[in-house]
Structures are given as C-alpha cells and as structure tokens.
Amino acid sequence: MNDMRILERQVENNEIKISARDVQVYYGATHAIKDVAIDIRDKMVTAFIGPSGCGKSTFLRTLNRMNDTIDIARVEGRIELDGQDIYDPKVDPVQLRARVGMVFQKPNPFPKSIYDNVAYGPRIHGLARNKAELDEIVESSLRRAALWNEAKDRLLQPGTGLSGGQQQRLCIARAIATRPEVLLMDEPCSALDPIATAQVEELIDDLRSQFSVVIVTHSMQQAARVSQRTAFFHLGNLVEYGETGQIFTNPRDPRTESYISGRIG
Ligand SMILES: Nc1ncnc2c1ncn2[C@@H]1O[C@H](COP(=O)(O)OP(=O)(O)OP(=O)(O)O)[C@@H](O)[C@H]1O
DSSP, rough: OHHHHHHHHHHHHHEEEEEEEEEEEEEEEEEEEEEEEEEEEETTTTEEEETTTSSSSHHHHTTGGGGGGGGTTTEEEEEETTEEETTTTTTHHHHHHHHHHEOSSSOOOSSSSSHHHHHHHHHTTTOSHHHHHHHHHHHHHHHHHTTTHHHHGGTTBBBSSOOHHHHHHHHHHHHTTTTTSSSESSSSSSSHHHHHHHHHHHHHHHHTTSEEEEEEOOOHHHHHHHHHHEEETTTTEEEEEHHHHHHHOOOOOOOHHHTTTTTTT
C-alpha cells in the first residue's frame, strides 16, 4: 500500500517541471505579480498571454531568476524546479540559467562569431572535453535550431551579420547548447517576419520532445498554434490556466473570455 503511494507520487512529480506558489513580485512599491501559483508540466509548451503590462514577462523572469538582475525587483514566494527551491541561497543563478535557458524578444547575439555564440555556454559550463566535442555541440545545436544549412559555411563570421530571423535562431541555438531542461521565450517572434516566425514555431514544437518550453506571446493565434497549456494573466493575477483548447474555446473566467474575444487588451 505504501509502495503504491510512492509510485503514484513519483509519476506526478515526473510530470511537473516547475511549481510556483504564493509568488509576488514588486518593483519598488509596484505590486506587479500577485499571489501566483502554477504547475508547469514537463515536455509541453506553456503559453503566457494577457494584455500589455499584466506581468507575463515579469513572471517568466522569476522562473530563472532573471529579476535578480533588476535592482528594484523583489520576488517572494516559492518556485521549485524538480522539487528544488530555485531561490535557495545555495543555488547559483548562473547554473540555474544553464538549466532554465532564455530567449528574448529582440535577437541579441554576442559580438562574436556564429561558432563562438553557440560555444559560449558549453565552454563556461565545461560541457565539452575537447574541440571535437565542442564542434559536435555547436553543429547539433545549430541543426536543432534549423540554422545549420545557412550557417555552416560562415561559422567564423559575426553572428550580428545574420538576418533578424537567423539571429533569433542563433540565440535559440545558443540557449539549447547548454542542454537546458526548460526554455523560456519572451515574445521570441515579435521582431520576425511571417516566414521566420513559422520556422521558429516549428522549432518550438520540435523542442518540446526534449524539454519544457514557456513562451510569452501577444499573439493568441501563436499561443493556440504552439502551446498545450495556456495561462492568462490580468493586472498581475493569473486568472486562468488550463489546456490551450479549453482556454480558447471554453474559458471559465469572464476576463479570459473578454480578452480572447478582443474586448480587453
Ligand atoms: N524594470 C522594471 N521596473 C519597474 N517596473 C517594471 C519593470 N518591468 C516591468 N515593470 C512593471 O511591471 C508591470 C508588469 O510588466 P511586464 O513587462 O511584466 O508585463 P507584460 O505583461 O510582459 O507586458 P508587455 O506585454 O507589454 O511586455 C507593469 O506595470 C510594468 O510597468
């Protein structure tokens, strides 16, 4: 009987990658995130949607402690990655961000070669024992980011010389090169044209076979296309969270209904 209970609990734990409880974020006196609780599942894409200023990016940044880099930001509550408190003083934020990678709205390659952009993380985290292993990580990351064919003959040229869509795929390659368990994406397609957007969306769908992806998007069509779970934020509150199809076709909260039907936002 006891053994059965342990087994059940393990199955449940395996499914939940990040668990947040009672999360508050303040910028000085501004209370930007209010009492948010959410369980983010492994190997799924979770979309954060909601009107501008509702706190989507702020909450996303709590998941790998990027708010630590903002002086006036203060985070309270508990966020666990695989059951471990990521705000525990013993946790090194740099190591955490290798496990929970991030891609930003505006492509931000380092002023380095394409190769060095991707090799940067594996080098600082000691993921390759020699040049051949590093080459292999660079190639496989660029392949997974659907950039290899366009980049393979110019690996030593600057990453900043790529087109906007290619730069964003380079940033995705850089983020996945450290073999993260979770990838956070803050409006990753907002600077991209429709073709590059479609490529990145296809990539997101492919990445979830290996890890969890959490994406902030202004586009409800994008949330519907790429995610399995959707969280709707409004004025710093997590109003509704559920299966993406249910959120878009049968929202339970009138605020979600108003947003998806275009009445607020
Ligand atoms: N660095 C900061 N300093 C002070 N206030 C901030 C900072 N970043 C965000 N805020 C405030 O926190 C609230 C939530 O902002 P946030 O950027 O998280 O919302 P969002 O839903 O991602 O918005 P958008 O969709 O426009 O990007 C807003 O009131 C915003 O003004």
